[in-house]
Amino acid sequence: METPLVVTDFLDQARTHYADETAIVGAGGDRFTYAEFAERADRFAAALQERGIEKGDRVAVLDPNTHYHLEAAYGAMQIGAIFTPLNYRLTPDDYEYILADAGVDAIYADYEYAEKIEAIRDDAPTETFVTNDADAVDGEWEAFDDVLADAGTEFDRPEMAEDEIITINYTSGTTGDPKGVCRTHRTETLHAYLMSIYHEITDDDVYLWTLPMFHVNGWGHIYAVTGMGATHVCTRGVNADDVVSTIREEDVSFLCAAPAVLNQLIDYYENEGEPAMSGDNQVRATTAGSAPPEATIRAVEDEFGWYLKHLYGATETGPLITISDAKRLIDDENRFEIKKRQGMGVLGTDVRVVDEDGNDVPQDDQTLGEVVVRGNQVMDRYWNKPEETEEAFSDRLEGYYHMGDLATVDENGMIALRDRKKDIIISGGENISSIELEDTLFDHDAVADAAVIPAPSEEWGETPKAFVVPSNGDPDDPPVSADELTAFTRDRLASYKVVRRIEYVEELPKTATGKTQKYELRQQEWADEDRMIGEG
Template sequence: MKTPLIVTDFLEQARAHYGDETAIVGTTGERFTYEEFGERVDRFSAALAERGIEKGDRVGVLDPNTHYHLEAAYGAMQLGAIFTPLNYRLTPDDYEYILSDAGVDAVYADYEYAEKIEPILEDVPTETFVTNETDVVDGQWEDFDTVLEEAGTEFDAPELAEDEIITINYTSGTTGDPKGVCRTHRTETVHAYLMSMYHEITDDDVYLWTLPMFHVNGWGHIYAVTGMGATHVCTRGVNADEVVEAITTEDVSFLCAAPAVLNQLIDYYETEGEPEMMGEHRVRATTAGSSPPEATIRAVEEEFGWYLKHLYGATETGPLITISDAKRLLTDENRYELKKRQGMGVLGTDVRVVDEDGTDVPRDDATLGEIVVRGNQIMDRYWNKPEETDEAFSGRLEGYFHTGDLASVDENGMIAIRDRKKDIIISGGENISSIELEDTLFDHDAVGDAAVIPAPSEEWGETPKAFVVPSSGSPDQPPVSPEELTEFTREHLASYKVVRQIEYVEDLPKTATGKTQKYELREREWEDEDRLVGEG
């Protein structure tokens, strides 16, 4: 029997079976049961309908991880409107581009970020503007709670089909204008099923929102956590002390965090005298975005006592397509090395690493190929970008989404990303993985964060250069000299891989999800050259 897969069924499931249970712990301590959460969602749906929002219209949500974000998302989707979450770290110009590109009809914006929308009100097609604190926001904004109170709970729910677009998630734009990733009810539902399975989500889980909800719909957790009847603990940002307090006071059992966030928590743990990092339940944590150093994994599991999983994917893929949690392969000797890998494909997902001819690379953990993937959780298309869509699904292997990540595969089929195609360093004809160099630098106590890019070299075409955030926090007073770091890499790497150029910096440019924006560093380094790659 075939029944349609519809994302609003996740909330209906929770309302039916967990109505009296805590659905959301808000950022200021307010608590909502699933019955109360559902009623607020109904009221927002009714309010949007009164303002002319219909099936297929786009509703933007610019909000940190608060209950308003969840209510606005489900309120829009119940009408069949397309939920369009917005990265809250962008500029007004970015929002003008996205709101115009998507043709967004209504926006809910948190009071802290509404000022970024205010300058562009006259330049976008949006007509309805709602916020949660009108007293501190300039302009003609409607108040969210007042809107809910006046709306009632009745609205005409349209018939929904699983192949209809229900969300547009804009990429982080690390290589140009953001692209709107279109996801259907079906892709979102299948992905949420996978997240529920591989993250072992159950109805007694308490999930802490350290991962931005806007990022691929919080990796699908706005659906998975809701559908399982678990509890959302909301945040307005990631501050280590607040995260630890929430974990212990709310007995958090599950969270997701980029490696940079994990490193913040490790620093807090060490400077605050090794405080308790769990409540009654053991914490399960998932990381992604970039490979965590082995030292990070070791600290999280051995010092915190958490269980860490490492997943891999992209906005276009849901994101989950591989995971490193292969329990039958883990041993005491290989545990941290294995968990650093991106892992193996999840159920129902065809993940391959192929050469230029589309042939699978051998499982020798040395030969590089591009990761390509197909599965039910992969995006439908890019919004209004047919050429870019065709390009994404063609190239080495027709019909597969091409990730642009270069990887090797070991004898067990476990993938390890060695580089992005654009980030590979070609020095004197040799391919050098920037990730390998970064991992080496992370092993030095003086390194707090690092990014390696190709720098121009008259002799080699390109040579590795590292931008290093010193563990001391001060680029003017680093614990060791650049020459000492260079010597450290010489002791651990082949001679042609030695990082001979090191620049200490205060911080690295990052996306909202913790990815280092290497293109900014690369453009700065090559600004006096007539091309961005060397002839190595």
């Protein structure tokens, strides 16, 4: 028997079986059962229909991790409107582009960010503007709670097909205008199933929202946590003191955090005299992207007492496509080596590493290739960008999404990222992995954060340059000199990989999810050059 996979099933499942259980702990401490959460989503759905929003219309949500985000998302999706979450760190110009590109019909914006929308309101196609505190916002905005109070709970839920687009997630736009990643009911649903399996989500989980909900729908956790009947604990940003106290007070069992967030928590743990980092529940944490340093893994597992998983993916892929949590392959001797890898493909996902001709590289953990993927969780297309869509699925290997990451594969088929294609350093004809150099720098106790990029060199074309955040936070008086750090890398790397250029900085440019924006550093370093050797 075949039934359509639609995202409204997740809230329907929870309201049916967990009506009286806690669904959401709000950022301000408000608590909602699943019956209350569902009713608020129903009322928002009815209110949208009263304002003329129909199936296929776009409804944007600009909000930190509050209960309003979840209610607005499910309210929109229940009437078949396309949920379009927005990164709250963007500029008014960015929002003007996205609202116009997506043709957004209605927007809910948190009071802290609504002024950025108000600044470009007259140039946007949007007609319905809702916020959670209308008194704190200039302009004509409706108050979310008043909108719900005035609306009933009855609305017309249209018939929905699993191949229809239900969300558009905009990428960061680091190499041009942001691209809208179109995801269908089917891709969202199957990805949420994968998250539930590999994150071992159960109905008694308490999930802490440190990961932005806007980021590929919170890695699918707005669906998975809801559908399993677990508890969402909301936040308004990441503050280490608040995170740790919330983990203890709410007995948090699961959270996701970029390596930068884990490092904040480690600093807090060390500075506050090694406080308890959990309540009654054992804590599971997932991090993603480039591998965290061994010291980070060791601190999280051995000092905090948490269990750390490492996954890999992209907005275009759900994101989950690989995970390093391979318990049968891990022992005390190789624990860190395996946990630092991006890992093996998850169920129903074909992950390959291919050379420039589209052939699989050998499983020797030495030969570089690009990661490509095919699976049910991969996006449908880019919104209104057919050429970019075609390129993303056909560059080296037809029909596979191309991740833009270079990796190797070991004998167990587990991949390890070595660099982004655009971040590989080509020095004197030799390829140098910036990730390898960063990992080496992280091994020094005086390095709190580091990013390595290619810098122009008259002799070699390119040479590695490191931007380093010192452990004391003072770039003018770091606890280790640049020459000493260079010597440190010389003792650990081949001679052509040695980091000879080091610049101390107070902080590195980051995305909302904690990823270092190397393109900003590259633009700064290559501003006076005609081109980059590696075209990064």
